[in-house]
Amino acid sequence: MKTTEKNLTKKRELSEVEKAECAALNAIYKAKKKELGISQEKIAIEGLKANSQSAASHYLTGRNALNIEAAAVFARYLQVPVSDFSARLAKEIDRLSEDSNSNVGEVRQPKQSFRYPVISWVAAGAWSEAIEPYPAGFSDRYEFSEYDSKGPAFWLEVKGDSMTSQVGTSIAQGSLILVDTEVEAAPGKLVVAKLPDSNEATFKKLVSDGGKLFLKPLNPGYPTEVFDENCRIVGVVVQATQKFHY
Structure with a gap:
């Protein structure tokens, strides 16, 4: 039987913590999207610099695990601190921000607005x-x-x-x-x-x-x-x- 490329690149299953982070983020998005006038497409194209709405959807539905950059983008558009949906990434952002040699200025947690x-x-x-x-x-x-x-x-x-x-x-x-x-x-x-x-x-x-x-x-x-x-x-x-x- 021939081994396909799809078999070789099987997607890693998210951990329970990562699934919980995506679920928490999705709940915040659903609660605030109407009030803030935002959409998955807006976040994906303007914030994540992706080509389609699916880039945001994959994080919200738990298909992709959140990373620091994506978490900072969602936090900015939803006007919440990263810690509201991921204590793990919030700590990582704070740690990197304290490192004066780290080029992470763009991913610092936003102030609430x-x-x-x-x-x-x-x-x-x-x-x-x-x-x-x-x-x-x-x-x-x-x-x-x-x-x-x-x-x-x-x-x-x-x-x-x-x-x-x-x-x-x-x-x-x-x-x-x-x-x-x-x-x-x-x-x-x-x-x-x-x-x-x-x-x-x-x-x-x-x-x-x-x-x-x-x-x-x-x-x-x-x-x-x-x-x-x-x-x-x-x-x-x-x-x-x-x-x-x-």
């Missing part, structure tokens, strides 16, 4: 507790952040130059600001507020002077608004696409 919608200033002005945090169709654009919000949060794209300054904090037009609706709005914080005479939200610094609150632009060329009982704080700005300090 969170997905928030980018909304309009009108939508921000209409924000209320009735919005569950992101109903279907709420936004067609999402951005990620390592910030774990205290409550519903969203991104806004800065319009105009009222928050630019020659000194200190300056937020340029076109920057994205992340707004957390549950952070306490104390004087000195940058806030998004709703003024009674506008259907849009506004971005200002909340300041206190003589026992009264004001909404102050960082650009001195713009007027300061009195914050009275008809104004409403939508949320506090916790991050911007450029670094700043309160």
